[in-house]
Amino acid sequence: xxxxxxxxxxxxxxxxxxxxxxxxxxxxxxxxxxxxxxxxxxxxxxxxxxxxxxxxxxxxxxxxxxxxxxxxxxxxxxxxxxxxxxxxxxxxxxxxxxxxxxxxxxxxxxxxxxxxxxxxxxxxxxxxxxxxxxxxxxxxxxxxxxxxxxxxxxxxxxxxxxxxxxxxxxxxxxxxxxxxxxxxxxxxxxxxxxxxxxxxxxxxxxxxxxxxxxxxxxxxxxxxxxxxxxxxxxxxxxxxxxxxxxxxxxxxxxxxxxxxxxxxxxxxxxxxxxxxxxxxxxxxxxxxxxxxxxxxxxxxxxxxxxxxxxxxxxxxxxxxxxxxxxxxxxxxxxxxxxxxxxxxxxxxxxxxxxxxxxxxxxxxxxxxxxxxxxxxxxxxxxxxxxxxxxxxxxxxxxxxxxxxxxxxxxxxxxxxxxxxxxxxxxxxxxxxxxxxxxxxxxxxxxxxxxxxxxxxxxxxxxxxxxxxxxxxxxxxxxxxxxxxxxxxxxxxxxxxxxxxxxxxxxxxxxxxxxxxxxxxxxxxxxxxxxxxxxxxxxxx
Amino acid sequence: xxxxxxxxxxxxxxxxxxxxxxxxxxxxxxxxxxxxxxxxxxxxxxxxxxxxxxxxxxxxxxxxxxxxxxxxxxxxxxxxxxxxxxxxxxxxxx
Numbered sequence: 302x303x304x305x306x307x308x309x310x311x312x313x314x315x316x317x318x319x320x321x322x323x324x325x326x327x328x329x330x331x332x333x334x335x336x337x338x339x340x341x342x343x344x345x346x347x348x349x350x351x352x353x354x355x356x357x358x359x360x361x362x363x364x365x366x367x368x369x370x371x372x373x374x375x376x377x378x379x380x381x382x383x384x385x386x387x388x389x390x391x392x393x394x395x396x397x398x399x400x401x402x403x404x405x406x407x408x409x410x411x412x413x414x415x416x417x418x419x420x421x422x423x424x425x426x427x428x429x430x431x432x433x434x435x436x437x438x439x440x441x442x443x444x445x446x447x448x449x450x451x452x453x454x455x456x457x458x459x460x461x462x463x464x465x466x467x468x469x470x471x472x473x474x475x476x477x478x479x480x481x482x483x484x485x486x487x488x489x490x491x492x493x494x495x496x497x498x499x500x501x502x503x504x505x506x507x508x509x510x511x512x513x514x515x516x517x518x519x520x521x522x523x524x525x526x527x528x529x530x531x532x533x534x535x536x537x538x539x540x541x542x543x544x545x546x547x548x549x550x551x552x553x554x555x556x557x558x559x560x561x562x563x564x565x566x567x568x569x570x571x572x573x574x575x576x577x578x579x580x581x582x583x584x585x586x587x588x589x590x591x592x593x594x595x596x597x598x599x600x601x602x603x604x605x606x607x608x609x610x611x612x613x614x615x616x617x618x619x620x621x622x623x624x625x626x627x628x629x630x631x632x633x634x635x636x637x638x639x640x641x642x643x644x645x646x647x648x649x650x651x652x653x654x655x656x657x658x659x660x661x662x663x664x665x666x667x668x669x670x671x672x673x674x675x676x677x678x679x680x681x682x683x684x685x686x687x688x689x690x691x692x693x694x695x696x697x698x699x700x701x702x703x704x705x706x707x708x709x710x711x712x713x714x715x716x717x718x719x720x721x722x723x724x725x726x727x728x729x730x731x732x733x734x735x736x737x738x739x740x741x742x743x744x745x746x747x748x749x750x751x752x753x754x755x756x757x758x759x760x761x762x763x764x765x766x767x768x769x770x771x772x773x774x775x776x777x778x779x780x781x782x783x784x785x786x787x788x789x790x791x792x793x794x795x796x797x798x799x800x801x802x803x804x805x806x807x808x809x810x811x812x813x814x815x816x817x818x819x820x821x822x823x824x825x826x827x828x829x830x831x832x833x834x835x836x837x838x839x840x841x
Numbered sequence: 842x843x844x845x846x847x848x849x850x851x852x853x854x855x856x857x858x859x860x861x862x863x864x865x866x867x868x869x870x871x872x873x874x875x876x877x878x879x880x881x882x883x884x885x886x887x888x889x890x891x892x893x894x895x896x897x898x899x900x901x902x903x904x905x906x907x908x909x910x911x912x913x914x915x916x917x918x919x920x921x922x923x924x925x926x927x928x929x930x931x932x933x934x935x
Contacts, residue, residue, distance in 0.1 A: 512917070512920055516924070542932075544931065545928075545932075548928045548931065552924050552928075599920075600923070600927065603927075603930075603931065610935075611931040611935065612930065612931045612932075612933075612934035612935040613934070614930055614931075614934040615930040615931035615934065618927075618930050619930075
């Protein structure tokens with residue numbers, strides 16, 4: 302049971318006390334914890350909406366809501382999950398918590414800018430809440446705000462678009478901060494070849510955040526201009542082009558999926574070596590494949606638009622480019638598996654989540670190729686196969702990576718350990734429920750069920766029922782996981798500085814880390830991040 | 842942040858640049874009224890590039906900055922050009 306400890310690290314050390322010690326903090330760890338709290342809250346809200354969508358689809362016809370409410374529910378589920386959960390999840394929460402520690406720095410380059418990014422996130426979140434509950438009703442466009450519907454519907458689209466605009470600012474500020482921090486604040490001996498892979502992926506992600514996010518900012522402002530002043534940019538009758546909107550939207554929103562998944566790949570690249578007791582296989586291939594994914598992934602956006610009426614030449618080129626992204630992604634999967642090979646594998650809870658990530662990501666990635674090939678995409682476009690596919694990558698990948706990170710690093714930041722057995726039970730239910738839900742959705746999608754439809758023909762009933770049952774198993778798994786983490790991290794057994802036997806810098810400092818991380822003297826790095834010789838896990 | 846000192850730019854330069862910007866805006870408007878096919882896009886983008894370069898180099902003093910910032914700008918412009926260029930695989934061949 303719980304033991305009293307007097308050491309509480311950054312939780313107590315602050316120039317200000319009480320709530321202001323948090324709201325005005327510039328400590329990267331406190332900002333990371335605030336981000337994490339908000340992100341998990343958003344995830345729970347959007348997950349409940351997701352369960353409601355699945356419940357509505359349990360049988361044909363009306364079940365629990367009318368069609369307009371259904372449209373609003375999947376729109377709000379998407380907006381919250383994408384803009385308020387997935388995009389900030391690992392970079393803003395665990396990036397803030399760990400990036401400075403991983404490179405041996407006391408904080409990020411611009412600590413005040415870091416706090417400002419959190420406030421942008423909060424303002425964006427509040428505006429989104431107002432858009433959902435106030436005025437003319439929640440937006441019903443889907444999270445993509447496609448024209449011409451988004452310029453004509455009477456719901457709160459302008460406010461929701463502005464909320465996403467603010468959230469974009471938060472993302473850009475974090476990106477600028479991380480790029481500068483990685484370039485300027487690496488400690489002595491921390492060469493580029495000694496950066497943990499998590500830092501490499503955050504660095505690649507930060508570049509996408511800086512370069513691509515302004516595109517969505519401009520695009521969303523154009524939607525507002527169109528709605529408010531009737532600018533005519535996307536209106537064919539006035540010389541505009543509705544497909545141009547789709548280009549502008551996806552120029553950001555496809556790279557955005559790499560903002561969501563790349564840091565997750567970084568988390569997995571940290572966990573796999575630690576629990577295999579082996580250096581990561583192919584360090585430079587892994588580091589450079591992150592940059593390759595960021596680069597190539599920015600040039601494939603129109604593969605979302607094969608059925609839009611775009612030119613055949615564009616379809617050919619974007620299909621080809623899409624297949625190129627599969628190469629660095631596959632390099633990562635093969636290197637993780639090669640790291641496991643002949644390793645001394647320990648199946649601790651973070652490792653279960655990491656293995657589930659590889660499994661889910663492989664299925665999601667291969668489904669992506671079926672969608673990237675123009676011929677098969679014409680059949681699969683706008684079916685629930687697409688929904689299943691991106692949940693495999695975004696939730697089975699990005700979401701599971703976040704949960705892996707929580708199980709791996711939160712004991713570091715709270716100084717306490719959760720119950721391992723409960724964690725594995727939660728993981729197992731989540732993993733099984735997840736695969737049942739989204740595999741069923743992929744299957745019914747191949748049969749032809751369109752996405753976003755309120756009703757369906759009787760032939761699709763069985764698979765929809767299976768998917769809904771799976772969502773309940775998943776929900777139970779999530780409840781067990783969060784309850785176990787919440788209880789364990791507050792009242793669990795105290796842990797030493799290195800409970801897992803990791804070799805990166807965070808495991809050299811106390812749990813929880815003190816303010817400014819390394820005390821009086823900055824660290825000097827003399828070895829790579831995955832050299833486990835002489836590293837021993839603490840008993841707890 | 843390092844302190845940069847450089848010669849102040851004379852007002853005369855700013856006024857010349859302003860007149861150049863006005864002229865280029867006039868060209869953009871005039872060309873938009875003539876149908877040159879896909880050439881319209883090239884002219885519009887070309888004029889916009891020259892205008893933004895003038896603003897960035899003169900009004901925003903990039904001319905006096907170190908090479909690093911100039912390379913940084915070039916990289917950003919290349920990426921923007923690629924984004925716009927790839928869009929025309931669709932628009933020009935639809």
